Amino acid sequence: MSTTIDSTRESELLSTVPTGLFIGGRWRAATGGATVAVEDPATGRTLVEIADGTVEDGTAALDAAVATAPAWAKTPTRVRAEILRKAFDLVAARADDFALLMTLEMGKPLAEAKGEVAYGNEFFRWFSEEAPRISGRYSQNPVGGSRLLTMKQPVGPVLAILPWNFPLAMGTRKIAPALAAGCTIVVKPATQTPLTTLYLAQTLADAGVPDGVVNVITTSTTSKVVAPLIADPRLRKLTFTGSTPVGKKLVEQSAQQLLRISMELGGNAPFVVFDDADVDKAVEGAMLAKMRNQGEACTAANRFYVQRPVAEEFSRKLAERMGSLVVGRGTEDGAQVGPLIDARARDDVAQRVTEAVEAGARVVVGGQAVGEAGYFYAPTVVTDVPVGARLLTEETFGPVAPVVVFDTEEEGVALANDTEYGLIAYAFTQGMDRAMRVAEALETGMVGLNSGLVSNAAAPFGGVKASGFGREGGLEGIEEYLETKYVNFPL
Known part of the structure; x- marks a missing residue:
């Protein structure tokens, strides 16, 4: 290379x-x-x-x-x-x-x-x-x-x-x-x-x-x-x-x-995909929200809640995109995912994935450290993540996307708000009325509506709760x- x-x-x-x-x-x-x-x-x-x-x-x-x-x-x-x-x-x-x-x-x-x-x-x-x-x-x-x-x-x-x-x-x-x-x-x-x-x-x-x-x-x-x-x-x-x-x-x-x-x-940002969302745009937004900085960002999407009718399609397309990313030293030509900050960070991410799998989760792509030198971890998508797993309850600073299926709008919003954190949330829907309901109901300082990137010097950045x-x-x-x-x- x-x-x-x-x-x-x-x-x-x-x-x-x-x-x-x-x-x-x-x-x-x-x-x-x-x-x-x-x-x-x-x-x-x-x-x-x-x-x-x-x-x-x-x-x-x-x-x-x-x-x-x-x-x-x-x-x-x-x-x-x-x-x-x-x-x-x-x-x-x-x-x-x-x-x-x-x-x-x-x-x-x-x-x-x-x-x-x-x-x-x-x-x-x-x-x-x-x-x-x-x-x-x-x-x-x-x-x-x-x-x-x-x-x-x-x-x-x-x-x-x-x-x-x-x-x-x-x-x-x-x-x-x-x-x-x-x-x-x-x-x-x-x-x-x-x-x-x-x-x-x-x-x-x-x-x-x-x-x-x-x-x-x-x-x-x-x-x-x-x-x-x-x-x-x-x-x-x-x-x-x-x-x-x-x-x-x-x-x-x-x-x-x-x-x-x-x-x-800290943040533990939910990424909510409703059944009327443009799935391809949602996947594109998910890549921006999840993989910026290898997932080492307080704004990184950490919990993916997807409404049942589009869950299989979203998970499959997200896994395809995550699995295609090139991992390598940041100065290398073509590298898209760099290392985590240190060995402790890499090991913590690996341990959280292992715990989720032992509790019944399924790794769709990734799920392991990469390379002999440095602190690399493969971009990972995990489904069937059980309630209570640290991948959902705690902020994970790494390239891991846990996916959870929900059925109703109320359930999706409740899952998104079920955290002590309230920095940012992402929501994808093509319905204007639903977009406004959800934006008002989410307990966060910032909301990305049909957008995976919200940081802007001209906008107020900050959160609520913890x-x-x-x-x-x-x-x-x-x-x-x-x-x-x-x-x-x-x-």
């Missing part, structure tokens, strides 16, 4: 990416000089060593954000907007480098990584346009005697904790609105995928972001390093994307300082970083 990117190109790129901590506009080693390895999940080999930050380093990053906060908050919104637009232009110019970095450290195919660059970069463009639109209002006191003035101001220094599955987009989705609102920020990327964030920090500096406005701390001891920051009264906002159990702990910690918080947590609270993107995204101040003045 030919390769799209050769090893020389990979080495050249890795040699140019910063590996230190970015604090106050300067790159520096961790206190004590410790480092941590970044692994290629397709091979298991170390890509580079990066700085392993300490509690002292985390405090230094917050110090820099606090020191710069007043000046950045006073920076005219048009200036902030132009810097963000410059960042958009630079990321676009460096798109190939960003995509290759993500493929190397996270594993997704190169074509998909390029798609993430385009999507993630849109947050810089969108919020560059929102920055000058920050506004308040002026009104009369209904009972007379005074005027009421409402203004918006930045919340203050922000701590952003990022996940590993979308290294660029999860960073831009938090950094862009924070900077647009006038907030400074400390970013803690995932240990598995820090290189994209480090390269992004350099790109932001090149775009003209002042020293100390964006700071990046990498560490292998996240809880130890971020706990003092969350407890620091100078921090005013915490934003996190990750698992629900970790999110709950962070909410508890943040309560001590009554921080403004945004939590984009999937968290707060919204990223859209008109709502910048509000998460703004406080409302009311001023009353007599006449």
Whole structure:
């Protein structure tokens, strides 16, 4: 199999990416000089060593954000907007480098990584346009005697904790609105995928972001390093994307300082196919909803509920599509499915499939690990999955599609809602009346109607129930970083 990117190109790129901590506009080693390895999940080999930050380093990053906060908050919104637009232009110019970095450290195919660059970069463009639109209002006191003035101001220094599955987009989705609102920020990327964030920090500096406005701390001891920051009264906002159990702990910690918080947590997305759906379009949507990022996405379809009249056709066509996917290292020509993030993730997916089969489920296609090196798992379709199987009750981060048959619309909606999570749901039907009934009945923050892909910088992203609270993107995204101040003045 030919390769799209050769090893020389990979080495050249890795040699140019910063590996230190970015604090106050300067790159520096961790206190004590410790480092941590970044692994290629397709091979298991170390890509580079990066700085392993300490509690002292985390405090230094917050110090820099606090020191710069007043000046950045006073920076005219048009200036902030132009810097963000410059960042958009630079990321676009460096798109190939960003995509290759993500493929190397996270594993997704190169074509998909390029798609993430385009999507993630849109947050810089969108919020560059929102920055000058920050506004308040002026009104009369209904009972007379005074005027009421409402203004918006930045919340203050922000701590952003990022996940590993979308290294660029999860960073831009938090950094862009924070900077647009006038907030400074400390970013803690995932240990598995820090290189994209480090390269992004350099790109932001090149775009003209002042020293100390964006700071990046990498560490292998996240809880130890971020706990003092969350407890620091100078921090005013915490934003996190990750698992629900970790999110709950962070909410508890943040309560001590009554921080403004945004939590984009786990999902267990249902994909509901009704008997009047266009089955071919439903299968196409299922492939988008399930296989983006090898299934390693909070928005990934995890539970497929199909109405009985179309269940056999849908399952057969889905299995054909899943079985035809090419598994391989993301830089390989033609690779459509990359590795899972690490051995633990691969083994967890394998164990869930095994448990379901032992309980009576049937593997239609896939169902096994692939290759001798790296953490690959074959795209898998499982039918006859019993109620209570972890494939249905828990979020599965991998390329596995469990299919369950239902009979009535009410039953399909009830099955979809039978989860503690509520991030996104997908529904396929050609009936407008049914589409609206179902969209209103689904207990999720987002719904994909006859669509397997809903993420958009111009739309509010977020969930309900155990999937968290707060919204990223859209008109709502910048509000998460703004406080409302009311001023009353007599006449």
